[in-house]
Amino acid sequence: MLLWPVIVAALFALPAFGDGSVVLLHQRADPFDVTVFADHAPLTVGQSNLSVMVQKAxxxxxxxxxxVMLRFEKDEGGRITEVVAPATHAKATNKLLYGAAITVPSEGNWKFTTDIDAQNAHITVLAQLAVGPAAPPMKEKWPLIVFVPVAIVLFIINRRLKRRWRPTYPPARP
Amino acid sequence: MESFGAAALTSWDIRPFSLALLLAAAAVYIRGWLRGRKIVRGEHDGERLTAFLSGLLLLFIATESPLDAFDHFFLAAHMAQHLLLMMLVPPLLLLGHPTLPLLRGLPKHFVRGGLGPFLSWPTLRRLFRFLIAPPVAFVLFAFSTIFWHLPPFYEAALRSSWVHGLQHASFFWTGIFFWWAVVRPMPAKSLWPEWAVIPYLLAADLLNTGLSAAFVFSGRVLYPSYEALHASSMSAQDDQTLAGLIMWVPGSLVYLIPAFVFAMRLLAGPKLRKPAEKMVRVRLRPVVPAPAKTAWLPRLRRPAQVLMLSVAVAVMADGFFGTQIAPLNLAGVLPWIYWRFLSVVALLTIGNLFCMACPFMLVRDLGRKVFPAKLRWPAALRNKWVPAALLVLYLWLYEAFALWNSPWLTAWIIAGYFIAALIVDGVFRGASFCKYVCPIGQFHFITSLLSPREVRVRNPRVCKSCASYDCIRGNEHARGCELYLFQPKKEGNLDCTFCLDCVKACPTGNVAVFPVIPAATILKDPYRSSIGRLSKRTDWAVLALVIVFGAFVNAAAMVHPIMMWNLWRMAAFILAGAALLPLLVFTALRVLSSSELAHRFAFTLVPLGSAMWLAHLLFHAAGPQISVQLLILGCGLLFTLYLAWRIAQKWTTLLPSAVVACGLYAAGVWILFQPMQMRGLM
Incomplete structure (x- = not known):
């Protein structure tokens, strides 16, 4: 009786999670309204998925x-480090948005520029973004490690239950 | 993108892992459903199947369709998603009466040994009965519905994927508990009288109506995020009203229609009520395991060998005469990247296919027409010490001479292999090269302990009456086993090259390829033809450990901190990791447990070693796949621990080998998290 919820729990735990995008910045730059989302905020060193929503103001x-072009710039002791990526509908899950995967190489304050060319208008949205140190890989992948001890614990419980379990038979008829 | 509508229709976010899980659930259900129909056929079987699969389809739509992609932008989309998760997916899944089909669809051993104790655990049963009791289920359902629609918690779900996941999971699970009392899936007994379902559903509808009315008539935007985003020309207030209407009208119908059906059924009186489902018991036929249909397999060997020989010649030609830039040369890419990966995949999914199609043996067979091969392999070398040493040598050469980066050396190695096979088997009888020299063959023998196929006898009684022993002696149709494996005494895949000579030679057709439970042979320690008992064969045990530890050493040598070491340090690392450490571990296991157990524990580490080889080679073949790699390694550890436990039978006896396995796993996780050198690709 209990089997199927266990299976369904295991099977459907993952797809239940949404994408959870967070708003990184929202600016009005006539004639557009520009909103930039990130898969996590604050940004950290390494790859981040950014998406941009461009609307008429x-x-x-x-x-x-x-x-849409996304650009990160940082002055590191006179040397300018620049990371550029075009944002497109193809790279976004939600096709209303323009998506891009960008790898920020180092932590610190970065000048973030969003260049938009549309409907004979060119606008640039500027912002300063603080990029934190890279998240430890374990932080993201821990479920893929934790399933091992969980399985071991379940196995131990299984063995204990098996040892405790004695089949009960109805009393023999005289 | 042309329009909002086009964007809405194309914003699918199909995650392969989620899709695979849904398909697996459907496959298990269908398998169980088909098995069930072989025993009893009910008149509603088709409806149940349709209901369950529709439930899965709606779950897919709720979590992977544009509804999911738009839930952060439009409350109406989010509401439709919640409606599916709470009000449609749970009852449809339950209408599939999934308990028995899912139990039947899973492997019998797993259900009995793995799930059985949990299913009969009184505490868990009590807890489940408590959760599906109508008052409790209703309270949980109502609480979940109200709680997650309170603005602070709803906003939290929009900001965090974890909270969002928790929200969806709680909607789904409280939905299951709530609808359980209504659907009463078999074989659950009804807890309350049938009439109680009507007020139960009406109360739920009242709650739903109240909440919907709050959305429609509140007069202000309840969730500021949607107002801040303002993702379309529709205002946040209008979006909220639309969400409220979706919840109100279709939501109410979901409660009212079943309430109406129950009411009609009760009003119809006992005589007019629906009769109990007619069940037809199907006559059971005895199940005889069908032999694998493998008569065509022996005929496949020669063409496969010719194909592999052509590939080997092409690789050598490109290695000798082509560009020496490894990623642009067949010799730099095929053997080191794809062949290694594919041969491991073949071993774990089918069997020892590479040895079967070995091109070296084709050349050797041709050479046998010239060379006499009259001598027997020296008795002192009839063991696995030489190939174990060759394996360690290979691991060192691979790094020291960057073989992966030198097409010319690679071509020479392949040519050397052909020459060695010709000389060894030209002088010595049988397949001495395969059995006592070839390090690749040994790798395949050990890994094929996990293969799901095995060459063995169909009926041992037929062999008892056999006087010709053609499977080992050979006859006019085929030669006998060149590795001296006598089929009636053969156990597992060790030393079997899958040449299928025995299959061809057996006059009664009693030898064939059969499916087996992977690694089951590790749990037994019978006398094995040409090998003896594994618990007495230290050379075999050390060979297995070299291959296991070699997996970690080979991968570690490519990660950043270790890759920078100089030649001597690297040589010391490989010698220590692939040779001294296995010997040390083996000695420690002997001291801590017993000689017999130490030998047997060595083989239990093979799943972990194979998992590491697979995870590492997957990186080179398909790029970084850290999630899949960690999953493979974790499964390898669990498989290893399970085998060790089955052999040890006591937790205290298991401890030494468990410590070794966990240590290797920790090392593997560390290696996978390091930046690894991508070899052979530009």
């Missing part, structure tokens, strides 16, 4: 055919 309708 008047009416908030989405701008579908924009060219």
């Amino acid at each position: 008047a009416g908030h309708s989405n701008v579908p055919d924009a060219h």
Whole structure:
């Protein structure tokens, strides 16, 4: 009787999670409203998935055919480090957005620029973003490690239950 | 993107892992459903199957469709997703009466030995009965519905994927508990009278109506995130009203329709009520395990060998005469990247296919027409010490001479292999090269302990009446086993090259390829033809340990901190890791347990070693796949621990080998998390 919830729990735990995008910045730059999302905030060293929503400032309708370029710049003792990536619909799950995977190489304060070309208008949105140290890999992948001790604990319980379990038979008829 | 509508229709986020899990659930159910129909056929079987699969389909739509991609932007999309998770997916899954089909669909041993004790655990049964009791289920359902729609908690779910996951999981699970009382899936007994379902559903509808009305008539935006985003020309207030209407109208129908059906059934009176389902018992036929249909397999060997020989010649030609840039040369890519990976995959999923198609043996067979091969392999060398040493040598050469980066050396190694096979088997009888020299063969022999196929006899009684022993002696149709494996005494895949000469030679057709439980042979220690008892064969045990530890050493040599070491330090590392450490571990196991157990524990580490080889080679073949690699390694450890436990039978006896396995696993996890050198690819 208990089997199927166990199976379904195991099977469906993962797909239940949403994408949980967080708003990194939201600015009005006439004639557009620009919102930038990240898969985690604050940003950390390593790869981050960024997505941009471009809307008309008047009416908030989405701008579908924009060219969006994301740029991170940092002055490191006179040497400028720059990371550039085009954001496209193809790289976004939600096709209203323009997505890009960007790898930020070092921590610190980065100048973040979003360049948008659309409907004969060119706008640039500027922001300063603090990038934190790289998250330890274990932080993200811990479920893939934890399942081992969990399975071992379940096995130990299984053995104990088996040892304790005695089949009960109905009393023999005289 | 042309329009909002087009964007909405194309925003699918299909995660392969989720899809695989849903398909696995469907496969298990269908398998169990088909098995069930072989025993009893009910008139609603088809409806149940449809209901369960529809439930899975709606779950897929709720979690992978544009509803999921848009839930952060539109409350209406999020509400539709919640409606599916709470009100449609749970009852549909339950209408599939999934308990028996899912139990039947899983492997019998797993259900009996693995799940059985949990299913009959009184504490767990009491807890489950408590959760599905109608008052408790209703309170949980109502609490979950109200709690997650309170603005602070709803906003928290929008900000964090973990909280969002928790929200969806609680909707789904409280939905299951709630609908259990309504659907009463078999074989559960009904806890309350049937009429109680009507007020139960009406109360739920009242709750739903209240909440929907709050969305529609609140007059203010309840969730500021949607207002801040303002993702379309539709205002957040309108979006909220639409969400409320979705919850109100279709949501209410989900409660009212079953309430109406129950009411009609009760009003119809006992005589007009639906009769109990007619069940037809199907006559059971005795189940005879079907032999594997492998008569065509021996005929496949020669073409496979010719194909592999052509590939080997092409690789050598490119290695000798082609560009010496490894990633652009067949010799730099095929043997070191793809062949190693594919041969491990073949071993774990089918069997020892590479030895079967070995091109060296084709050349050797041709050479046998010239060379006499009259001598027997020296008695002192009839063991696995030489190939074990060759394996360690290979691991060192691979790093010291960067073989992966030298097509020319790779071509020479392949050519050397051909020459060695010709000389050894040209002088010595049988397949001495395969049995006592070839390090690749030994790797395949050890890894094939985990293969799901084995060459063995169909019926041992037929062999008892056999006087010709063609399987080992050979006849006019085929030669006998060149590795001296006498089929009636053969156990497992050790020393078997899958040449299938025995299959061809057996006059009664009593030898064939059969499916077996992977690694089951490790749990036994019978006398094995041409090998003896594994618990007495130190050379075999050390060979297995070299291959296991070699997996970790080989991978570690490619990660950043170790890759930077100089030649001597690297040589010392490989010698210590692949030769001295296995010997040390073996000695320690002998001291801490017993000689017999130490030998047998060595083989239990093979799943972990194979998992490490697979995880490492997957990186080179398919790029970084850290999640899959960790999953493979974890499964390898669990398999190893299970085998060791089965042999030890006591926790205290298990401890030494468990410590070794866990230590290796920790090392493997560390290696996988390090930046690894991608070899053979630009």
